[in-house]
Amino acid sequence: MSGFGIYLVFFLIIALNYGIMVLGLNLQWGYTGLFNAGVVGFYAIGAYGTAILAGPDRAALIGGFGLPFPLAILGGMILCALAAIVVGLATLKLREEYLAIATFGIAITIQLVALNFESLTGGANGLVGLPRPFIDAFESTTSYNLFFLAVVACVTGLVYVALEAAVRSPWGRLLNAVREDEVAARSLGKNIALIRLQAFVLGCTLIGLSGGIYVAFIGFVSPLDFLPILTFQIWAMLIVGGSGNNAGALLGAIVVWALWTMSGLAISRFSPVGFQNQAGAIQTMLIGLLIVSMLIFRPRGLIGERATVSSHKERGAP
Amino acid sequence: MQTAQTPETGKTGRLEIRDARKAFGSVRAVDGVSFTAEAGRITGLVGPNGAGKTTLFNAIAGEASLDSGTVTLDGTQIGGLSPHEVFSSGLTRTFQIPRPFARMTVLENLLVVPERQAGERFWNNWIGRGRVSRQEAELREKAHDVIAFCNLSAVAMQPAGSISGGQQKLVELARALMADPAIVLLDEPGAGVNPALLDTIIERIVELNRRGMTFLIIEHNMDLITSLCDSLVVMAAGRKIAEGKPREVIARDDVVEAYLGGAAA
Numbered sequence: 001m002s003g004f005g006i007y008l009v010f011f012l013i014i015a016l017n018y019g020i021m022v023l024g025l026n027l028q029w030g031y032t033g034l035f036n037a038g039v040v041g042f043y044a045i046g047a048y049g050t051a052i053l054a055g056p057d058r059a060a061l062i063g064g065f066g067l068p069f070p071l072a073i074l075g076g077m078i079l080c081a082l083a084a085i086v087v088g089l090a091t092l093k094l095r096e097e098y099l100a101i102a103t104f105g106i107a108i109t110i111q112l113v114a115l116n117f118e119s120l121t122g123g124a125n126g127l128v129g130l131p132r133p134f135i136d137a138f139e140s141t142t143s144y145n146l147f148f149l150a151v152v153a154c155v156t157g158l159v160y161v162a163l164e165a166a167v168r169s170p171w172g173r174l175l176n177a178v179r180e181d182e183v184a185a186r187s188l189g190k191n192i193a194l195i196r197l198q199a200f201v202l203g204c205t206l207i208g209l210s211g212g213i214y215v216a217f218i219g220f221v222s223p224l225d226f227l228p229i230l231t232f233q234i235w236a237m238l239i240v241g242g243s244g245n246n247a248g249a250l251l252g253a254i255v256v257w258a259l260w261t262m263s264g265l266a267i268s269r270f271s272p273v274g275f276q277n278q279a280g281a282i283q284t285m286l287i288g289l290l291i292v293s294m295l296i297f298r299p300r301g302l303i304g305e306r307a308t309v310s311s312h313k314e315r316g317a318p
Numbered sequence: 319m320q321t322a323q324t325p326e327t328g329k330t331g332r333l334e335i336r337d338a339r340k341a342f343g344s345v346r347a348v349d350g351v352s353f354t355a356e357a358g359r360i361t362g363l364v365g366p367n368g369a370g371k372t373t374l375f376n377a378i379a380g381e382a383s384l385d386s387g388t389v390t391l392d393g394t395q396i397g398g399l400s401p402h403e404v405f406s407s408g409l410t411r412t413f414q415i416p417r418p419f420a421r422m423t424v425l426e427n428l429l430v431v432p433e434r435q436a437g438e439r440f441w442n443n444w445i446g447r448g449r450v451s452r453q454e455a456e457l458r459e460k461a462h463d464v465i466a467f468c469n470l471s472a473v474a475m476q477p478a479g480s481i482s483g484g485q486q487k488l489v490e491l492a493r494a495l496m497a498d499p500a501i502v503l504l505d506e507p508g509a510g511v512n513p514a515l516l517d518t519i520i521e522r523i524v525e526l527n528r529r530g531m532t533f534l535i536i537e538h539n540m541d542l543i544t545s546l547c548d549s550l551v552v553m554a555a556g557r558k559i560a561e562g563k564p565r566e567v568i569a570r571d572d573v574v575e576a577y578l579g580g581a582a583a
Contacts, residue, residue: 165443170437171442184413185430188493189402189431
């Protein structure tokens with residue numbers, strides 16, 4: 001396989017895995033109107049949860065249960081769901097901006113815990129040397145990455161199909177009603193708090209799944225992987241792709257990650273040698289520019305929201 | 319269309335408010351108001367801006383709590399319940415400024431309403447898909463009946479945010495009907511509505527009332543309120559100042575003074 005092909009496989013693994021995270025955020029924001037600005041915090045819980053459950057036993061560290069990765073990832077997702085229930089119960093009564101501030105703060109707290117709770121997370125060193133799932137069955141890194149890409153594509157596809165069924169059902173209709181007007185939905189007998197909590201927890205669980213897959217692929221976890229910029233990248237993906245549309249969420253993940261990596265390559269190639277670190281900030285500025293540009297010129301994103309939410313309705317509608 | 323009766327609950331819609339009080343700081347928004355919206359009748363609630371009508375409406379519907387007093391529906395206390403509990407007890411409301419689910423179609427706006435839908439439970443959309451589909455078909459049929467009844471068929475598949483304000487008022491009425499309520503609280507159904515649509519709204523209210531549905535209506539349009547209502551309650555500065563037959567009530571000097579400022583006399 002050519003160098004470009006090898007890189008393309010690596011690129012797609014990361015982009016599709018981010019796509020799962022964007023799908024989770026889309027369920028929260030695109031369909032329910034929940035402004036989760038703490039995406040990276042739940043990604044970290046999924047990642048550390050998986051790493052602790054799958055990692056080898058280490059004398060100085062808590063955990064290291066050596067579970068198979070599918071089980072460890074499931075455990076990470078459950079941890080994420082539990083954390084989301086606690087966070088959701090504490091914050092979901094807040095209005096949009098306040099919910100964003102609260103979840104942003106919680107994500108920072110989670111990252112700081114990851115950095116400082118050394119006996120559990122390995123502190124600044126992180127957790128390294130995690131076993132790569134099924135790697136012994138492959139002769140080369142390239143073939144292993146192809147296998148991993150197939151797995152990630154299948155998982156992403158399953159998540160997409162399941163979410164499409166969910167959001168185009170009466171349950172999805174409830175989410176949309178809450179997003180559109182909570183007061184009206186409440187006056188029509190809907191339990192707003194429960195609906196918001198369901199969407200928040202399910203979205204965070206998917207974000208946790210993405211964190212677990214990331215750890216399985218990379219083989220280590222470090223607090224530097226969970227900086228706030230990732231939350232903004234995921235938001236950019238959703239805004240660019242099209243909030244309220246699952247296909248848009250996946251498209252946004254691929255497009256924005258492509259722009260991010262290409263801009264990184266361009267900066268490393270064309271910026272002066274002594275200016276490389278500062279030039280890295282240009283990438284962050286580009287993300288901000290992209291979000292603002294989309295909001296001004298194409299607020300619906302590349303693929304906007306579709307008009308209907310019920311698959312049942314479409315089949316038999318007159 | 320089975321919208322005017324409530325066979326499921328067997329409720330008549332008799333709404334009784336006793337000594338309702340609500341203060342915001344030193345302002346007594348609702349100050350010892352008592353009246354009854356009799357079952358099967360249309361009761362009007364009028365008064366100048368700031369009289370406390372909408373505050374009372376919000377308290378009845380569970381959006382706000384009363385400081386004291388009772389609200390009963392067919393003898394059952396509903397004061398202090400949350401909005402969705404009040405809705406479940408058979409009372410539905412509309413809003414002064416329409417609150418449609420703007421990006422959802424008119425049809426979807428109606429489909430949201432019925433309670434205990436199998437598909438509202440997350441897992442049922444996988445493990446009970448057949449039941450969900452059957453129920454959706456039934457609800458869709460009912461929604462189309464209600465939409466036709468409210469003259470909204472032409473806009474059924476349009477986003478509710480894109481139709482006129484008057485049509486949005488009709489969507490709110492239609493949403494209320496999807497619940498088969500015992501009583502409907504309408505907050506200024508005629509405000510900002512063109513005369514043709516207003517006629518439609520009035521016709522529908524009269525027809526629903528003829529079938530037995532109870533209404534409590536806030537309205538400023540005195541012609542509308544006197545022609546529509548069986549009885550009228552007048553509020554001013556948080557207090558009830560008059561109650562009785564509409565034409566008799568609005569002729570009273572104290573009502574003219576409080577509500578019309580004497581200018582219309």
